[in-house]
Amino acid sequence: MSTDSNTKISGPFQEFPQVSDWDAIIIGGGPNGMICAAYLAKAGMKVCLVERRWEVGGGLSTEEILFPCYYSNVHIIYHMMVDYMPALKDFNLDKHAISWIKPNSQTAMVFEDGNSILLSNMTADTKDSMSKFSWKDANTFAKLTRKWKKITDEIVAPATYVPAVSAIDLSVALEKTEIGHEMLEMTEKTPYEIITENFENDKIRALLLYVSCMWGIDPNESGLGFYVALQLYRGVNKCYCYGSSHKLAGAFERVIVENGGLVIEAAAASKIIIEKGKAVGIELAEGRTLKGKVIISSLDPHTTFLDLVGEKNLPGTLGESVKQWIYDKWSFHTLHVASMEPPVYKKLDKAGKPVKGYDPWVNDAFMVVFGVESTDQLLAHWKNVMSGKIDDKNFCGHATCETRLDPHLTRWPGRHVSFFQMHAPYKIEGGWAKRESQVNQAILEKWEKVAPGFTKNNNILKMNGETPEDIEARFPNMRYGSIKHGDYRPTQMNTFRPNLDCSGHKTPIPGLYICGASSFPGGTMLGGPGYLAANRVAEDMGIKKWWKPTAEMEKFLKTYFEK
Ligand SMILES: Cc1cc2nc3c(=O)[nH]c(=O)nc-3n(C[C@H](O)[C@H](O)[C@H](O)COP(=O)(O)OP(=O)(O)OC[C@H]3O[C@@H](n4cnc5c(N)ncnc54)[C@H](O)[C@@H]3O)c2cc1C
Numbered sequence: 092m093s094t095d096s097n098t099k100i101s102g103p104f105q106e107f108p109q110v111s112d113w114d115a116i117i118i119g120g121g122p123n124g125m126i127c128a129a130y131l132a133k134a135g136m137k138v139c140l141v142e143r144r145w146e147v148g149g150g151l152s153t154e155e156i157l158f159p160c161y162y163s164n165v166h167i168i169y170h171m172m173v174d175y176m177p178a179l180k181d182f183n184l185d186k187h188a189i190s191w192i193k194p195n196s197q198t199a200m201v202f203e204d205g206n207s208i209l210l211s212n213m214t215a216d217t218k219d220s221m222s223k224f225s226w227k228d229a230n231t232f233a234k235l236t237r238k239w240k241k242i243t244d245e246i247v248a249p250a251t252y253v254p255a256v257s258a259i260d261l262s263v264a265l266e267k268t269e270i271g272h273e274m275l276e277m278t279e280k281t282p283y284e285i286i287t288e289n290f291e292n293d294k295i296r297a298l299l300l301y302v303s304c305m306w307g308i309d310p311n312e313s314g315l316g317f318y319v320a321l322q323l324y325r326g327v328n329k330c331y332c333y334g335s336s337h338k339l340a341g342a343f344e345r346v347i348v349e350n351g352g353l354v355i356e357a358a359a360a361s362k363i364i365i366e367k368g369k370a371v372g373i374e375l376a377e378g379r380t381l382k383g384k385v386i387i388s389s390l391d392p393h394t395t396f397l398d399l400v401g402e403k404n405l406p407g408t409l410g411e412s413v414k415q416w417i418y419d420k421w422s423f424h425t426l427h428v429a430s431m432e433p434p435v436y437k438k439l440d441k442a443g444k445p446v447k448g449y450d451p452w453v454n455d456a457f458m459v460v461f462g463v464e465s466t467d468q469l470l471a472h473w474k475n476v477m478s479g480k481i482d483d484k485n486f487c488g489h490a491t492c493e494t495r496l497d498p499h500l501t502r503w504p505g506r507h508v509s510f511f512q513m514h515a516p517y518k519i520e521g522g523w524a525k526r527e528s529q530v531n532q533a534i535l536e537k538w539e540k541v542a543p544g545f546t547k548n549n550n551i552l553k554m555n556g557e558t559p560e561d562i563e564a565r566f567p568n569m570r571y572g573s574i575k576h577g578d579y580r581p582t583q584m585n586t587f588r589p590n591l592d593c594s595g596h597k598t599p600i601p602g603l604y605i606c607g608a609s610s611f612p613g614g615t616m617l618g619g620p621g622y623l624a625a626n627r628v629a630e631d632m633g634i635k636k637w638w639k640p641t642a643e644m645e646k647f648l649k650t651y652f653e654k
Contacts, residue, residue, distance in 0.1 A: 107355075110380045113139045115628065116373055118360045118399075119389035119568065119607060121149020122167070125343035126178045126621030127387055127606040127628075132352035133182075134625075134634050139381055140347060141373070143359035148340035149389075149566065150574075150616065157429045157553045160502035163510065164336045164493060165427070165557065165565075166574075167616045169458065171325040175248040176618040178343075181638045187342035191330040192496055198326055198489075199456040200298040201541045202464055205438025206448035208298050209456060210327050216452075217327070223448055225292035235289060236327075239320035242274045247321050249647035251619045253640070254595055254627075255585045255611040256652075264651035271651065280316040282308055283470075297466045301487070302326040305514075306615055307419050307579045310470060314581035329457055331496045363388070363399040363603065368406065370602035373399075385628055389607030389621070390568040391576040392416045392589045396598075406599050412590035416609070417583065421476045422559030422572030424515035424527075426534045429552040433492045433507045434459075434542035457496065461541045462487025462513070472514070479516045481526070483533035488513030490538070506552070511538060517559040517571040531556050568607070575614025576607055588613060596624040597631065604628055 117128045120142030132138040146152070150166040157163065173179060173191050193212060201207040209220040214233050221229035246265070256264070265271030277285060282303045290296050303319040304310050332339045344354055355375075362374040363386055372382035388395040396405055396413045405413070436453045438446045445451075453459065463469045463485065472486045492509040494500050500508050511534050519526050531554065539546045557565075559572025568576060577583055586594040588611045596604050596611070606624030608614030629636050640648075 107379065109378075110382065111139070113137050113381055113383040114632075115139075115385045115387060116141065116381050116383035117387045117389065117606070118373065118395075119143070119149060120147030120340075120344075120354065120356070121389055121607065122151055122340070122343070122616055122618060123606050123608065123621035123624075124149070124387075124389035125340065125347065126618050127389070127625045128352055128354075129178070129182060129343055129346040129350070130622065130625035130638065131628060131634075132347050132350035134629055134637055136632075136634065138347065138350075138352035139383070140352065140354045141358040141360055141375065141381070142354065142356050143567075144565075145357050146337075146340075147344050147354060147356060148337050151336045151340040153335035153337035156427050156555050156557070157508065161429045161506075161508050161553070162335060162500040163427045163508050165425070167336050168331065168491060168493070170330040170332060170336075170616050171328070172248070172251070172617050173330040174328065175251070175641075175643070177252055177622055177638070177641055177644075178618045180641070182343075182346050184339070184342050187345060188334070189339060189342050190333045192333050193328065193330045194455060194457045194496065196452045196455040196457065197329055198298070198302055198458045198460065199436070199450075199453040200294070200301070200460040201436045201453060202294065202461070203540050204448075205446035206294075207436065207450045207453045208295060209450055209452055210298070210302070211452075212327050220450060221292075221295055224295055225290075228290045228292050228295045231289055232295075236324065238270075238273065239324040241270050242277075242317065242320040243324045244643070245270060245650075246274055246647065247317060249641070249643040251612045251617055252622055253644055253648060254623060255588070257586045258581070258584075261585065267651055274317050274320065277316040277320060279313055281311050281313045282316060282319050283310045284313075285316055285319045287466075293465050297463060297469050298460060299323060300466060300469060301460050301489075304473070305489070307421065307575060309420060309580070310473060312580065315579060315584070318579075331457065333497060334499060335497065360388075360399060362401075363395070365400060365404040365600065368404075368600065370400070370600050383602075385602050385604055385632065387604040387606050387624055387628065389605070391418075391570050391573070391607065391609050393570060394568050395605060400600065400603070404600070407592070409590075409592050409599055412592055416589055417578045417580065418571040419573035419575055419578050420580075421473075421514040422517050422562060423512050423557075423574060424481075424530060424559060425510050425512040425557045426531050427508065427510045427555045427557065429501070429554075430507045430509065430545070430550050431505075431552065432545070432550050433495055434490065434509060434538060434545040436542050438543065455495070458489045458491055460487060460489045462537050476514045476516050479518050480520050481513075481515060481530055483529060486513055486533070486537075488534070515559055515572075517563070523558045523560050527556050527558055576609035577614075579613060584613070585611060596620070596627045
C-alpha cells in the first residue's frame with residue numbers, strides 16, 4: 092500500500108474513553124440532577140451528568156407528542172416556586188433568555204351550567220368572582236390569603252431550601268412565633284377540615300380542596316395541613332416558562348457546560364460501583380465506566396439502592412427502609428389535544444347570550460378545573476382513584492390551553508395545543524390497555540359540556556393520551572407513574588424523606604448521595620433536593636461555596652433555630 096508523504100496523519104478520532112475520572116457523577120438530568128450538577132461545576136468540581144434519555148430535562152421535557160411542530164409541555168408546566176428558588180437567582184438565568192409569565196387569571200373551576208369561580212393573582216379579582224357564590228367566603232379568602240402568604244414567605248418557602256429538621260424539632264421551633272403557631276395548628280388538621288371549617292359554599296369548597304390536594308395530599312389525612320396554605324397561595328402565583336419548560340432545562344445544561352462540566356445524553360447508569368463498601372463510580376448500559384469521588388443519584392429509592400447499588404451492598408437496615416418506601420397515592424392521566432380553535436368555556440342561554448355567572452376571564456386562566464359539581468363528587472372521585480378505579484361519569488381534572496400562553500408551541504399560527512390532566516391510578520380496574528380509549532372519550536364528553544363546540548366539527552386535529560404506565564415508560568424512575576418519586580404522607584416527609592438513613596442527602600454508603608424528588612423536600616419543580624444535595628456535597632468535600640443562602644433563608648434560620 093502506498094501512502095502520500097504529504098498527508099498529515101493526526102491520529103485516529105479519539106472516542107470517549109472506556110474509563111474516565113470525575114469529581115462528581117450525577118445520575119439523571121431532571122431539574123434536580125441539573126441544579127446539583129450546575130452548583131458543583133461552578134464550584135470547580137469536575138462534573139459529569141448522565142441522562143438516560145436523548146435529551147436532558149426529566150420533568151422539564153417539552154415534546155412533539157402529537158405530531159411534528161406541535162409542542163406540549165408533557166410534565167412540568169405549572170412553576171410554583173419561581174419567586175423563591177435559589178437556583179433561578181444564583182445562575183442569572185435571565186442571561187439564558189428565561190422569562191416567566193404569571194397570568195392574573197390563574198385557576199378557574201367551571202360548571203356545567205356555565206357558571207365559574209376564578210382564582211386570580213390579584214385577590215380583589217378573586218373576591219369579585221367568589222362573591223357570586225358567597226360574599227362571606229370571598230372575604231374569608233381575602234383574609235386567609237394574607238395568612239397563607241405569611242406562612243409561605245416566612246416559613247414554608249425558606250424551609251424548602253435549608254436542610255430538613257425532624258418534625259418534633261420543627262414543632263418546637265415554630266412555637267416561637269405567632270405565625271409559626273398558626274401553621275402548626277393548620278398542620279394538625281386535614282385539608283378537608285380546613286376548607287370546610289372556613290368556607291360555606293360547596294362549589295368554592297370543591298375548587299379550594301382540588302387546588303390544595305392536587306399534587307398528592309390526601310384530603311382526609313392530618314399532619315400535612317400546611318400544604319393548604321402553600322398550595323392555595325402558590326396556586327395563584329404559578330408561572331409559565333415562556334418558550335416552554337424545556338427552555339429552562341437547556342439553560343441549566345448550558346450553565347453546567349459553561350463551567351466545565353460534561354452532560355452525556357442517551358447514557359443510562361446500569362450500576363453504581365461499590366468497592367470496600369464505598370461508591371466509587373458507575374457503569375453505563377453502553378459499557379463505559381465513570382469513576383467518581385462522589386456519585387449523586389436523582390432516581391427513586393428502589394432504582395438507586397436495589398437496582399443500581401444492589402441489595403447485598405446495602406449496609407444495616409437501609410435495604411429494609413428502601414423496601415418500605417411508598418410510591419405516590421395517585422398518578423396522572425393526560426389527554427393532549429391539537430385543535431384548530433382553543434377551548435372556549437362559555438355557555439349561551441336560549442336567547443344566545445352568555446348565561447348568568449359567565450366570566451370571560453376564565454378563558455385566560457392558566458388552569459381550568461372541571462368535571463365535578465360538588466365536594467362530595469370530588470371526594471368520591473379521589474376515593475375511586477385510590478382504589479384503582481375511574482368512574483367515567485364522575486371524575487374531574489384540570490385543563491390548560493398551552494398556546495394561549497405561548498403561541499410558539501405550534502408552527503401554524505392560530506392552531507392550538509391543550510391538555511386535560513386527571514388523577515388516575517397506576518393499576519386501573521380492567522387495565523389501561525382496555526380502559527384508556529374509554530377514559531379519553533369520557534374526557535372529551537366532559538370537555539364538550541363546559542366548552543361547547545371544542546370537540547365538534549373536526550376542531551380536534553389529533554389527540555394522544557399519556558397514562559400512568561406511559562409516564563413510567565418515559566421515566567422509569569417515576570415508578571408506578573409516581574410524579575414525585577414517592578408519596579407525600581407524614582411518614583415520608585422532612586427527615587423521613589426517603590428515610591432516616593439518607594436524611595440530609597447523604598447515604599450510609601460513603602461517596603453516595605441522593606438529590607431527586609424522593610429526597611427532602613420532595614417532588615415537583617421545587618429545585619430543593621438538587622440545591623440541598625449540592626450544599627451537602629460541597630460541605631463534605633470541603634469545597635468553598637460560591638453561593639449564599641437567600642435573605643429569606645437566613646431570616647428563617649435566625650428566627651427559628653438561633654439559640
Ligand atoms: C404528567 C406530569 C405532570 C407534572 N406536572 C408538574 C407541574 O406542572 N409542575 C411541577 O412542579 N411538577 C410537575 N410534575 C412533577 C415533576 O415532573 C417531578 O416531580 C420532577 O420532575 C422531579 O424532578 P427530578 O429532577 O427529581 O426527577 P426527574 O424529573 O424524574 O428526572 C430524573 C431523570 O433521570 C433520568 N434517568 C432515569 N433513569 C436513569 C438512569 N438509569 N441513568 C441515567 N438517567 C436516568 C430520567 O430520564 C430523568 O430525566 C409533573 C409530573 C408528571 C409526570
